[in-house]
Amino acid sequence: MTAEFIATDRREARAHAIVPHSPARAELDRLWKRGRGFLGTELAVMGGAMTWVSERNLVAAISNAGGFGVIASGSMSPALLDKEIAATAALTDRPFGVNLITMHPQLFELIDVCLASSVGHVVLAGGIPPGAAIARIRDGGARAVCFAPALVIAKKLVRSGAEAIVIEGSEAGGHIGPVSTAVLAQEVLPHVSEVPVFVAGGIGRGEAILSYLEMGAAGVQLGTRFVCAYESIAHPNFKRAFVRASARDAVPSVQLDTRFPVIPVRALANPATEQFAAIQRGVIERFSRGELSQKDAQLEIEHFWAGALRRAVIDGDIEAGSLMAGQSVGLVTREQSTVEILDELVAQALAVIAKRRDRDE
Ligand SMILES: Cc1cc2nc3c(=O)[nH]c(=O)nc-3n(C[C@H](O)[C@H](O)[C@H](O)COP(=O)(O)O)c2cc1C
Secondary structure, eight states, X not given: OOGGGOOSSHHHXXXXXXXXXXXXXXXXXXXXHHHHHHHTSSSOEEEOOOTTTSSXXXXXXXXXXXXXXXXXXXXXXXXXXXXXXXXXXXXXXXXXXXXXXXTOTTHHHHHHHHXXXXXXXXXXXXXXXXXXXXXXXXXXXXXXXXXXXXXXXXXXXXXXXXXXXXXXXXXXXXXXXXXXXXXXXXXXXXXXXXXXXXXXXXXXXXXXXXXXXXTTOSEEXXXXXXXXXXXXXXXXXXXXXXXXXXGGGXXXXXXXXXXXXXXXXXXEOOHHHHHHHHHHHHHHHHHHTTSSOHHHHHHHXXXXXXXXXXXXHTTOOTTTSXXXXXXXXXXXXXXXXXXXXXXXXXXXXXXXXXXXXXXXX
């Protein structure tokens, strides 16, 4: 056993147990060195923030297992976020981050809560963040991480001070853009070297992680794969739906009329999905008959999903709730511990490297 493996505590021992030192491990560590350095972690794997799912338990579990947990603040108030950060810090002494939704009306207060709690990394999601938000994070001593849906935006965000970029393709669960991870990675990775870039969307196995690292990614971000961790508080019904689903069940929300835009969200098809189409049809008919203004019609459509993710994740209502999930849901086959999930991903990446080395020797 090399000094590198003499664990300083039991959690570290668990994180190392199944991925011992080897030439393959050294190669993997070289490939994701920049991501590990940026996050301050053993593995350059971010647990993508998932509203209602990524709370203290899952976030701490991911960080304790060597990854980087991220709290999903969703629509939390500053006081609630403050409590969640403290509760997470009580469960882990490893680095973790906080994901803030850019259009939250109290964005700057939420940033201040993160800074006051010495959160090391703040991820700005859900729209292009104002430069002032990035500056506030950096001035307060934290690292600013931003989502970029295209190369030009990645470049712009780097100029505005973003210290790392996440590119998330349309295979992902939750709110999605129009471009696949495979194409976005080719568009962005060769051209952004100023800051580390993390790739997200559709990653469910270690082979895929390795391939993005070899294309120049500093690390990856996974959401769907962590939903069925034992430590995830998602309702058993929600987890069961994930285990049963295949990739093709995770579909984007459907928009029936360009006059009434629908924010694209990838989720498992369920009765609510069909009802959403029926609601849109009804609203459009009433609008056409002059019974509804365009604004009220749009509001009625937008209102449909209000509270729906909570209904599914927390209450377990998988008929009327929103089952946000990425296409990698097809690779979720059972409930597993977070350590096991991460070890499996690393082992899959290592197996490819080892096989290649054997072949080339
Ligand atoms: C149930 C669910 C909820 C999510 N909520 C958020 C969120 O609140 N904020 C965010 O930035 N991303 C959210 N995401 C996206 C994840 O953070 C992550 O980027 C994505 O899941 C990665 O793709 P994958 O699902 O293919 O692994 C959510 C994803 C899921 C599946």
